[in-house]
Amino acid sequence: xxxxxxxxxxxxxxxxxxxxxxxxxxxxxxxxxxxxxxxxxxxxxxxxxxxxxxxxxxxxxxxxxxxxxxxxxxxxxxxxxxxxxxxxxxxxxxxxxxxxxxxxxxxxxxxxxxxxxxxxxxxxxxxxxxxxxxxxxxxxxxxxxxxxxxxxxxxxxxxxxxxxxxxxxxxxxxxxxxxxxxxxxxxxxxxxxxxxxxxxxxxxxxxxxxxxxxxxxxxxxxxxxxxxxxxxxxxxxxxxxxxxxxxxxxxxxxxxxxxxxxxxxxxxxxxxxxxxxxxx
Numbered sequence: 515x516x517x518x519x520x521x522x523x524x525x526x527x528x529x530x531x532x533x534x535x536x537x538x539x540x541x542x543x544x545x546x547x548x549x550x551x552x553x554x555x556x557x558x559x560x561x562x563x564x565x566x567x568x569x570x571x572x573x574x575x576x577x578x579x580x581x582x583x584x585x586x587x588x589x590x591x592x593x594x595x596x597x598x599x600x601x602x603x604x605x606x607x608x609x610x611x612x613x614x615x616x617x618x619x620x621x622x623x624x625x626x627x628x629x630x631x632x633x634x635x636x637x638x639x640x641x642x643x644x645x646x647x648x649x650x651x652x653x654x655x656x657x658x659x660x661x662x663x664x665x666x667x668x669x670x671x672x673x674x675x676x677x678x679x680x681x682x683x684x685x686x687x688x689x690x691x692x693x694x695x696x697x698x699x700x701x702x703x704x705x706x707x708x709x710x711x712x713x714x715x716x717x718x719x720x721x722x723x724x725x726x727x728x729x730x731x732x733x734x735x736x737x738x739x740x741x742x743x744x745x746x747x748x749x750x751x752x753x754x755x756x757x758x759x760x761x762x763x764x765x766x767x768x769x770x771x772x773x774x775x776x777x778x779x780x781x782x783x784x785x786x787x788x789x790x791x792x793x794x
Contacts, residue, residue: 531561531686537636538684540566540617542610544641544650547577547598549790550585552702553642566617567594568637570610572646574598578789588793601650610654614681634676638684644708651675651685702790707781720773721747723780731788735776738785751776 535541541562546553550571569589574582586596595617599606615622618635625633641647655677673685703709704719724747727735736743741753755761755772762768779785 531638531640534638534684534686535561535563535565538565538638539621539635540568540614540637542568542570542614542637542639542683544570544572544599544639544645544647546645546706546708547571547574547582547585548788549702549706550582550589551791551793552699553645553706553708555640555642558640566621568610568613568617569594569596570650571596571598572601572641572650573783574606575600575603576783576787578787581789581792584793599650601646601653604653607650607653611678611681632679634680634682636682636684638686640686642703642708644706647685651683654683705777705780705790716773716777717769720751720776723777724750726790727788731786734785734788738779 541558543554543558550569554569571577571582571585582598586598589596595613597606597609597613599610601607614635614637621635625631639647639651655675675683675685677683700709701719701722704714705723724735728745728747728750733743735741735750735754739754739757741750741757744750744753751769751772752767754776755767755769758772758775760768760772760775780788
């Protein structure tokens with residue numbers, strides 16, 4: 515499967531981000547805890563221009579806890595301030611304010627020495643489509659101040675949001691990068707729903723997901739669907755289809771319907787806490 519997706523509005527968003535970065539004290543980047551490398555936009559590193567960096571591992575409740583802790587150490591060693599958050603239920607969100615203060619400690623001290631007191635910290639929040647950025651902002655601000663949705667690309671324009679007296683937040687549209695050098699990155703983003711479903715074959719995607727689960731979490735599909743295990747992807751999908759009643763007229767298996775069930779069960783976390791990659 516080949517993944518390329520870079521709509522025109524993303525080019526525009528990247529240009530705007532290059533201009534806005536001059537106004538920013540700290541960059542807050544949300545990544546999906548199941549794929550902390552694949553969901554981290556390398557273009558942001560180029561745009562950051564020496565700014566303080568905060569990395570939020572969102573949806574950590576869907577990821578393997580042991581592997582998430584490995585990723586936290588990995589990024590802390592690279593100089594990031596890192597925290598786990600669950601935007602939907604608000605877990606971990608309250609501590610982000612303290613992390614912002616910590617990340618901007620030197621900047622606050624410089625302002626104090628210049629006689630500038632109580633100037634709000636300006637933070638830019640970035641992330642790829644469907645990583646949960648808008649949900650995080652609403653949870654952080656304690657009110658519905660941005661649009662949210664479960665489809666990539668809901669936020670199209672930038673928004674300044676005053677969170678409190680000490681922090682102003684610039685929300686930006688979710689952007690992907692022009693080309694995936696590693697197709698595994700594109701595959702991982704398709705698994706979590708950051709690439710629009712209509713851009714790939716759901717049946718092929720489900721088989722690749724099953725292949726990964728057989729290798730990394732060999733019992734999860736059999737236990738979740740209460741079916742006999744198998745090391746054959748197609749056979750396992752057929753058993754899932756039969757269990758879920760994905761049968762067309764003439765007693766034919768509806769592979770696409772079964773594939774959608776499988777991918778949705780993974781994305782929602784119903785299968786359990788599963789990570790798709792770990793640090794090298």
